[in-house]
Amino acid sequence: MMLTKTHKTLRYLVLVIMAIIIIGPFILGFWTSLLPTADIAKGTLFSTHISFQNYVDAVQQTAIMRYLLNSFVISVLTMAAQLLFCSLGAYAFVFLSFKGRDFLFYVILATMMLPFEAEVIPNFATVRQLNLLNHYAVMVVPFLTSAFGIFMLRQSFRQIPPELKEAADVEGLNHWQFYWRVTLPYARISLFTLAAYSFLESWNQYLWPMLTTFSDKFRPVQDGLRQLQSQETFNNWGMIQASAVIVVIPTLIVLFVGQHYFKDGLNEGATK
Amino acid sequence: MSIELNALGKAYTADNWVLQNVTAHIESGEFFAIVGPSGCGKSTLLRMIAGLIPISTGELQIDGKVATDLPPKDRQLTMVFQSYALFPFLSVTDNVAFGLKARKFPAKEIEERVTKAIKLVNLEEFKDRRPRDLSGGQRQRVALARAIASDAKICLMDEPLSNLDAQLRIKMRTELRNLQQELGLTVIYVTHDQVEAMTMADHIMVLHDHKIQQIGTPLDIYNRPANTFVASFFGTPRMNLLPARVTADRELTLADTLKLALPKPLPVADYIVGIRPTSLYLLPQGEGEPNAQVKTVEYLGAQILLEAELSDGTPIELTADPDDVYRTGDWLSVGVDGNAYVFDHAGEVQFMVEGGRQHASRSHASAQA
Numbered sequence: 001m002m003l004t005k006t007h008k009t010l011r012y013l014v015l016v017i018m019a020i021i022i023i024g025p026f027i028l029g030f031w032t033s034l035l036p037t038a039d040i041a042k043g044t045l046f047s048t049h050i051s052f053q054n055y056v057d058a059v060q061q062t063a064i065m066r067y068l069l070n071s072f073v074i075s076v077l078t079m080a081a082q083l084l085f086c087s088l089g090a091y092a093f094v095f096l097s098f099k100g101r102d103f104l105f106y107v108i109l110a111t112m113m114l115p116f117e118a119e120v121i122p123n124f125a126t127v128r129q130l131n132l133l134n135h136y137a138v139m140v141v142p143f144l145t146s147a148f149g150i151f152m153l154r155q156s157f158r159q160i161p162p163e164l165k166e167a168a169d170v171e172g173l174n175h176w177q178f179y180w181r182v183t184l185p186y187a188r189i190s191l192f193t194l195a196a197y198s199f200l201e202s203w204n205q206y207l208w209p210m211l212t213t214f215s216d217k218f219r220p221v222q223d224g225l226r227q228l229q230s231q232e233t234f235n236n237w238g239m240i241q242a243s244a245v246i247v248v249i250p251t252l253i254v255l256f257v258g259q260h261y262f263k264d265g266l267n268e269g270a271t272k
Numbered sequence: 273m274s275i276e277l278n279a280l281g282k283a284y285t286a287d288n289w290v291l292q293n294v295t296a297h298i299e300s301g302e303f304f305a306i307v308g309p310s311g312c313g314k315s316t317l318l319r320m321i322a323g324l325i326p327i328s329t330g331e332l333q334i335d336g337k338v339a340t341d342l343p344p345k346d347r348q349l350t351m352v353f354q355s356y357a358l359f360p361f362l363s364v365t366d367n368v369a370f371g372l373k374a375r376k377f378p379a380k381e382i383e384e385r386v387t388k389a390i391k392l393v394n395l396e397e398f399k400d401r402r403p404r405d406l407s408g409g410q411r412q413r414v415a416l417a418r419a420i421a422s423d424a425k426i427c428l429m430d431e432p433l434s435n436l437d438a439q440l441r442i443k444m445r446t447e448l449r450n451l452q453q454e455l456g457l458t459v460i461y462v463t464h465d466q467v468e469a470m471t472m473a474d475h476i477m478v479l480h481d482h483k484i485q486q487i488g489t490p491l492d493i494y495n496r497p498a499n500t501f502v503a504s505f506f507g508t509p510r511m512n513l514l515p516a517r518v519t520a521d522r523e524l525t526l527a528d529t530l531k532l533a534l535p536k537p538l539p540v541a542d543y544i545v546g547i548r549p550t551s552l553y554l555l556p557q558g559e560g561e562p563n564a565q566v567k568t569v570e571y572l573g574a575q576i577l578l579e580a581e582l583s584d585g586t587p588i589e590l591t592a593d594p595d596d597v598y599r600t601g602d603w604l605s606v607g608v609d610g611n612a613y614v615f616d617h618a619g620e621v622q623f624m625v626e627g628g629r630q631h632a633s634r635s636h637a638s639a640q641a
Contacts, residue, residue, distance in 0.1 A: 161355060161357065163353040163354075163355050163356075163357035164359065166319070166322075166324050166351070166353070166357065167353065167357040168374075169323075169324055169344045169345075170322060170323075170324070170344045170345065170349070170350065170351045170371075171345060171370065171371040171374040171375065172343070172344065172345025172346075172374060172375065177374065182359065185359075185361040186359075
């Protein structure tokens with residue numbers, strides 16, 4: 001269908017407006033991170049005093065680098081653990097047959113219906129009993145696996161043609177070999193997706209670390225940002241804004257690198 | 273390596289037999305085809321031999337040793353799947369080497385075997401490609417190369433050609449057969465295509481209704497079908513199966529229309545008589561007593577296939593000379609001049625009546641059943 005000129009213009013107009021609404025705050029945030037706090041306080045947004053001084057200050061005067069390291073350690077550990085345990089769980093639900101398999105799977109699915117906030121109090125009681133408070137472990141251990149991850153990988157593993165399993169059986173591959181040499185490479189797109197998802201989810205955690213960490217030594221970025229604001233009576237908004245930009249960068253990198261892998265068609269040709 | 277199937281049976285639930293009492297002997301170096309319509313259990317049987325599906329009853333012997341409960345990898349066989357079952361994330365070379373690596377062959381031997389196998393199937397220039405960059409025929413060759421590269425002497429094939437287009441399929445038939453001969457492989461080949469079985473196999477097992485219908489050479493199966501199922505399954509165009517009853521001491525009347533002289537008397541009962549379309553003759557138009565009316569006319573090039581109805585309404589197929597002109601509605605005079613097979617009412621063959629009217633151009637190479 002050919003679009004008339006007015007039609008086309010209208011469409012683009014709508015798109016541009018929506019883009020401005022969505023990207024606007026980001027641009028504003030990035031712009032203010034370049035301005036001195038005095039200008040921000042005065043409201044002179046179109047200032048000419050542009051510099052990276054806020055970034056230098058943020059790195060030198062705050063614990064932002066420590067927060068970044070903390071978040072990085074926590075997110076990488078969580079991501080690795082989720083990839084391993086979710087894929088093992090999903091493998092069992094697809095390739096092993098045992099009594100109560102489907103029932104068990106539905107139990108796992110059912111846990112997805114409970115919001116994390118509803119589990120905060122019992123979880124807190126548990127980790128305090130285990131003496132894990134204010135430590136990396138408290139932010140990793142409760143997230144070692146995820147019902148969503150198991151569900152997603154199970155769907156993905158089910159796409160593997162049964163003939164591949166049969167071919168592997170004829171060659172004598174055991175379950176571990178089939179898991180490692182066929183299942184994981186076959187489902188790598190889903191694994192990349194889950195990796196990006198769990199990394200970002202862990203990176204953006206706020207409530208749980210706020211409750212369980214008390215020192216800058218273990219505090220992750222999102223809570224660190226909050227910390228910057230309340231520490232001083234006079235808020236250095238330019239510096240806070242610069243820190244926020246620094247915090248967003250890893251997210252952008254993950255999404256940018258990730259999208260390269262999220263393309264279809266990598267598994268064509270296994271079977272006709 | 274010979275294979276012995278001894279009363280094999282498979283039931284998923286009690287008394288629900290998918291296969292029953294399958295007994296056969298497969299010689300070393302033989303091309304053995306298992307043929308039957310969809311759902312007859314032929315793929316199940318192949319997977320039982322491979323060890324992918326446990327055997328419920330009976331005994332399987334490979335090379336004289338009992339293999340009924342051996343895991344698949346210890347049965348020393350390879351398998352080629354209808355869907356090829358290639359690993360999409362591996363190159364052609366790695367796909368072919370997959371089984372050898374899994375079996376921990378020394379690297380040097382793997383390389384030698386893989387190179388040789390890829391050369392045999394003419395895929396040398398594609399060896400670094402992924403399956404998705406290959407055509408259907410090339411993927412099929414990769415699957416074959418994987419079987420060839422293995423040191424196993426038994427190769428199980430599950431409809432390996434059915435995803436190819438008609439021309440390629442005919443070409444691959446010859447190639448497959450040549451490869452099998454060259455390498456001395458024992459091949460068990462599952463197909464639903466009777467032509468494939470006829471052209472490639474040394475022996476054919478016909479499966480239907482969870483049971484073996486007949487085992488024999490292609491010639492045997494075609495010329496001496498054991499029952500109406502085998503008779504109508506093999507041969508194109510299909511054999512006509514006509515209801516018959518005894519009307520005189522040594523005479524059967526088919527569909528109340530055609531007379532068939534018998535070499536010996538038959539007890540009075542209902543019979544079914546099978547006659548291939550090529551075993552019927554047509555009198556030139558205008559001669560004889562008309563007894564069939566043309567319904568459709570199909571030109572096949574070398575001959576014409578006529579679908580007609582006998583005077584009592586029984587459909588019948590016959591072949592005719594392509595130089596003659598037939599139109600729908602024409603009345604013909606049809607008679608039997610080739611072999612006819614007499615089956616009892618349950619479909620079991622009783623005997624064969626050899627061609628009545630001899631034509632110089634037609635030979636009747638067959639013996640009395």
